[in-house]
Amino acid sequence: MCYVAPLLRLLAACVLALAALALVQAVRDERRECAAARDEHTLVVAWKLGTPAVERFRSCLDGAHQLLAPGALVALATPAGPMEAAFFRRLWAAYLVPDLNWLDDAEAHTYTHYEVACGEHLAGPRFTLLRELPDGALYWIGPR
Numbered sequence: 001m002c003y004v005a006p007l008l009r010l011l012a013a014c015v016l017a018l019a020a021l022a023l024v025q026a027v028r029d030e031r032r033e034c035a036a037a038r039d040e041h042t043l044v045v046a047w048k049l050g051t052p053a054v055e056r057f058r059s060c061l062d063g064a065h066q067l068l069a070p071g072a073l074v075a076l077a078t079p080a081g082p083m084e085a086a087f088f089r090r091l092w093a094a095y096l097v098p099d100l101n102w103l104d105d106a107e108a109h110t111y112t113h114y115e116v117a118c119g120e121h122l123a124g125p126r127f128t129l130l131r132e133l134p135d136g137a138l139y140w141i142g143p144r
Contacts, residue, residue, distance in 0.1 A: 044081060044088040054096075056135050057089070060118035061097045063133035068114060070099040075108030075115040075141065077122055089118070108141055115139045 047054050068074060078089045086105070093102045108115055115122065118136040128140040 043083060044085045044092070047088075047092065054092070057092060057118055058096050059134040060136040061093055061116065063131070063136070064114075064116040064138050065097045065100060067131060067138060068100060071101065072114060073101045073103055073112035075103045075105050075112055077105045077115055077117040077120065079119045113141050115141050 064074065076086075076090050076093050078086055080086070090102050090104065093100075103111055105115070109126070114130075115127070116133070116136060116138055118133075121137055122139055126141055130138045130140050
């Protein structure tokens with residue numbers, strides 16, 4: 001009878017240790033899965049400097065920056081996404097290339113004749129391809 005209490009404590013300690021080991025393994029597995037997740041599925045609001053998604057976006061914007069005059073009004077077209085992705089990409093564009101003034105794709109035709117499409121290509125009679133960019137293109141909007 002006097003051995004029951006220490007045995008119960010030992011059993012409880014073993015169960016607690018096993019639960020802690022299972023938790024550590026679950027955290028390791030989750031970290032491994034997150035690291036292996038494809039970059040294309042990263043939400044724009046979770047972008048960080050130096051990540052592949054930001055560097056691809058930067059290379060597209062830099063290609064346009066070399067072709068346009070500082071202070072130019074430029075529309076930005078990007079693929080649709082959740083959580084106001086186009087808005088956040090425009091903020092990133094303004095951060096990465098502050099020499100250009102970035103407009104929303106919807107208001108572009110009113111203010112500018114240039115549109116940068118990153119991650120997609122535009123088609124239609126109102127767009128004329130000016131130059132292919134890394135992961136995108138620079139377009140002229142309207143008749144030429």
